[in-house]
Amino acid sequence: MRNHASLAEQFNLDENRVDWHNKTLWFVREKRDKQSHQVPDWEKLREIASKIKLNVLSNLDTYLMEFEKNALANGIQIHWAKDAEEHNEIVLSILKDHQVKYMVKSKSMLTEECHLNEYLEKNGIEVTDTDLGERIVQLAKEPPSHVVLPCIHKKKEEIGEIFHKHLNAPEGLSDPQQLTEIARQDLRKKFLQSQAALTGINFAVAETGEFVVCTNEGNADMGTHLANVHIACMGLEKIIPKREHLGIFLRLLARSGTGQSITTYSSHFRKPRAGQDMHIIIVDNGRSEHLGKEKFRNSLKCIRCGACFNTCPVYRRSGGHSYHTAVAGPIGSILNPIRNREDYKDLPFASTLCGSCTNVCPVKIDLHNQLYELRQEIIASGSGESIKGFSMKMMARSLSNIKKYEKFKRTVKWGYRYTPFLLKNKINPWYKHREMPEMPKESFKEWYQKNISDGK
């Protein structure tokens, strides 16, 4: 069965890789800590960002309409897509209008969510991802494993192999600088030949109708400056009310995600340049339904910084692909099952509820509480595994009053003494990597009865 636990088990077959993955992401988490300590009132900044986003979610329709009005006045064309399918069709129709055959794309998790690449390729359009990490996974025909560091699961030697296979790189190359140069030369061609560029949107400003795209490689700018068609796609929650709020989010985004003070390129787009066609597609794809779920609503504040991935001790040891979805990690474990319960019902259980994600989140999403609540919903809707449900029912009954509890204790003790083979075998998941605790002679209660309460 394809679920988080089994995929994580696969990832763990290579323990060295797990250690390396863990170390790499922890390094980023520590960079984030240093950066956050350098900003006075960091916690206040998080609080303000959270409040701005809550305000946005409460007045989403107003802000979206304000944004549309201003963007239209700036000469941008606006499209609304209710789901992934509509989004993909809109992109295709724009490209067809302009007879585009080649398109470059800068990283956009939304298009991953909509599976745009496959759709366009099926329709005869060549799409090139231009973010280096994204390009590598594209060549390897894999989905990204992290929202900010899409290729973090691959070692440089493996990247060398991919480049050897697809980009004519010499065999055995693993020097990052040389590999980057090879990718750069290849991408240059793609940039020059492409007729359209697609970007994501990090922040869309209602007040001005402009939007901001953050990249570290300048690839969004390169693409959009060269092509005559710019398509920008956003989930409808990407809105912020005013330009002055950008300062808050831009300070939080890069520091939280990669431990940089600011993303290398924060590009502002306000109107198409002469002769250029600029489109924005505003996508719902389950978001408005999500908005209506009060308990889970505030996870729509997410700005996709990736901090919760880097800190999550489970993500670090199970790898992004174990979440079998575009947005992995703690936030993915909320967003995905809300949109598609059946396929992602395993994800809310892929957490120890340690709460570290909640603490790092720059917009203060109470991730671990939502994971807890989602578990309750998933089980209540009957999606749990029946064996687990049965044992839980037995357990609940045994613990519900003292008589049953004492009987339960006696059974456990008996089992320990007479049937240790039932506990000490590899079918018992506890025993696979751990010894069983010893069974003491008497319980605390027995001690108390004997020594304190005199058996009363």
Added chain:
Amino acid sequence: MKVGLFIPCYIDVLYPQVGIATYTLLKRLKVDIVYPMGQTCCGQPMANSGYEYLACGTNKNFIQQFKEFDKIVAPSGSCVLHIKEHLKGESDLEKNQALHIQNNIYELTEFLTDVVKVENLKASFPHKVGFHQSCHGQRGLHLSGMSELTAPYFSKPEQLLQQVEGIEWVKLDKKDECCGFGGTFCVTEETVSSKMGKDRLADHEKNGAEYITACDMSCLMHLEGIANREKSHVKVIHIAEILNTQNAEQ
């Protein structure tokens, strides 16, 4: 002030010495403490697995057992947090009783620092000790500062351990990473869970700990299981046992 002692089910059955240390320590500090005989479990194992709805029996029982006390104390951060956040009463009366319990339940170390306000424990434990910050106590009950936040560091358990003579602190590389126990997570996600435990243990080993201590026996049970499997020299000990050492010597 009448205080009810809550001993979580797995401590009752598997680690009675932790309950004994807690009780003896509190008695020594002149706390008027009683162990209600009808108690069972807080209901957390069901709730964290998504079966909170099955916890009505344990909720009812918990409320019955502890409603009369001014304060309730338990040597387990995660059980206390569970009660604080999720104990539910059915009738209005029960709801009020649950609320009273939620407002007055304490994890052992916070009870000692905030209610008893101990300043001199007269305990002694001349060993190298690594402290494992259990997540639910730390991030849930705010027993200590958290590495993710920028607020100044504090720690209630450490405040107490500093009063223990001869104890030698071990500085860990990751000062507050989860050990991977996570309730039923330890079996449903066995692979990741044990890997996390292995890594946690390795951090303590590498930095020279003889003992790992914590406010939660569940984390320690998991770490002990791994340490024993790996034939590690590191032992686990609940913080109540360290704080109660002098008593044991007398």
